[in-house]
Amino acid sequence: MKFLIYTVILLTILAVNPLAVSATLPPAYEGRGLYVSYCQLCHGISGKGDGPLAKAMKITPANLTTTVRSRSDAILIKIITGKGRQTITGRDRHNLLSDAMPEWKDIFNESQLMSLIAYLRFLGNTKHDLMGDPKAGLQIYQKYCQVCHGVEGDGDGIMTKLMGIMPMDHTNKNETSRLNNNDLVKSILDGKGRFMPAWRGILSQSDVEALVSYIRLLSH
Known part of the structure; x- marks a missing residue:
């Protein structure tokens, strides 16, 4: 029940103002x-x-x-x-x-x-190719990811304190480099653990590939 409440709050924030904070581009x-x-x-x-x-x-x-x-x-x-x-x-x-x-x-x-x-x-x-267009990935990241992973991608999004979670720090290449592109795609589409939601049905394959490409650039 508690997780459901958090999810509703998260989706409400996204729906009302998904681009409330502008990031300094990496x-x-x-x-x-x-x-x-x-x-x-x-x-x-x-x-x-x-x-x-x-x-x-x-x-x-x-x-x-x-x-x-x-x-x-x-x-x-x-x-x-x-x-x-x-x-x-x-x-x-x-x-x-x-x-x-x-x-x-x-x-x-x-x-x-x-x-x-x-x-x-x-x-x-890098050991990983850019799968898609990072420009498209930036917009997707701001809309769906920064609320937890943070404006700069370092895991300090507005929802982290509310939910008591520690999302992956996408600016830390030691964390992101150990995952290949397919690993990241799977985590995004199917979710991971209790708090990483599954975006399958919301984001297309090309959306996710663009998002992974943007995440790769966050750590450089």
């Missing part, structure tokens, strides 16, 4: 938008340097899934913007990875650079 989410607009044509969807423009131009962009891992944010900023030289050899940071790498110093501001780097880190570290 850097990797914003960075993905920049990557798609400016980088994907050459570096490819997965960042491996196999984009359609690269093939047309017969160039070999860096494989970002490997090269980014060993470089600091400061070095990546210099490579992306073309500003600055290596301290030891004196070579330009720009074109360090590829002669065809454009200079983006007049395109991206500091916040955008850090968001882009956050997404590059995701490409270099």
Whole structure:
């Protein structure tokens, strides 16, 4: 009975004002938008340097899934913007990875650079592909998930104190990375434990895939 009451309260909150609180978008989410607009044509969807423009131009962009891992944010900023030289050899940071790498110093501001780097880190570290469109996933997350999992995804939603629960912290990649995409899809569709509701019949398969993709970006 108590759980039923909580469920009714939860659904009432969702129905009345599902987007009551606006989140600060995770850097990797914003960075993905920049990557798609400016980088994907050459570096490819997965960042491996196999984009359609690269093939047309017969160039070999860096494989970002490997090269980014060993470089600091400061070095990546210099490579992306073309500003600055290596301290030891004196070579330009720009074109360090590829002669065809454009200079983006007049395109991206500091916040955008850090968001882009956050997404590059995701490409270099993730074990899981993005199944769907994170942009659609953001809207679904705000409507159905943030009331428990929190506006920022860290598990401090408005319902947690009322119900005495501790939802998964989606910003903790140690928690989310151990689950593959199918595990997350199943948990969302069929529910898990006493308090994670089943969304089958409410969310479609494509909705859930978009939602999983957004969750992946929350931890970067």
